[in-house]
Amino acid sequence: MIDSELADLVKDIAARHGMTISAYMRALLTGAIDAETNNSFAPIVLRKALIYSKLRRAGVALLPLSLLDNCNPEEAGEQVRLEGRKLGALLRSIGVSLEEALDIILEDSRIAIREKDKIVLLPPTRPSEEAIRSMVEGIAESYGAKVSKEEAGITLIMLEEARGHSS
Known part of the structure; x- marks a missing residue:
């Protein structure tokens, strides 16, 4: 069960991206399932993506x-x-x-x-x-x-x- 405060946050986020709540949740869950299918724990993948995003904005780049x-x-x-x-x-x-x-x-x-x-x-x-x-x-x-x-x-x-x- 999702509480109303969390539901309101998801609704606002979906609207910001021009999506319905259903479409946003489908995209989020599809990404999580893709991560899990590739043997990664989805919450950690999201955390790392957030860290990488912040580092990129600060001029840090991945390199071979x-x-x-x-x-x-x-x-x-x-x-x-x-x-x-x-x-x-x-x-x-x-x-x-x-x-x-x-x-x-x-x-x-x-x-x-x-x-x-x-x-x-x-x-x-x-x-x-x-x-x-x-x-x-x-x-x-x-x-x-x-x-x-x-x-x-x-x-x-x-x-x-x-x-x-x-x-």
């Missing part, structure tokens, strides 16, 4: 990893880390937690292992992985997370320390 493979990690390293700090500040300002930010950035990544209270960044094997790693470190630093370099090229990002800073 192959482009990063053609950059020189030594030259780009500190600049990428600085951009990560800026991106982290932006994400924090729009209400995205560090864990959510890193889940989005590292989604389908082969450079990280997610543990309960930390993220383990594995040693990079390609320039794109080095760039992503530097960006992730910058993002984590902007949230106040402890980032520590361990032996064998492993980096740990402690999530517990950042939880107090991101609120």
Whole structure:
């Protein structure tokens, strides 16, 4: 059962798009079913889409990893880390937690292992992985997370320390 306040909001949204409530709900449910059919949880897909939309308006763009493979990690390293700090500040300002930010950035990544209270960044094997790693470190630093370099090229990002800073 949908309460009247929610129904009024949906009615207003549908009208803003020039749609009937029925047409708007059909489009919304069709999108949700499409997401679920593709093994994605629809509410998370919508949340990510909202975050991506806000980031695009701030000048952030998705780019192919192959482009990063053609950059020189030594030259780009500190600049990428600085951009990560800026991106982290932006994400924090729009209400995205560090864990959510890193889940989005590292989604389908082969450079990280997610543990309960930390993220383990594995040693990079390609320039794109080095760039992503530097960006992730910058993002984590902007949230106040402890980032520590361990032996064998492993980096740990402690999530517990950042939880107090991101609120």
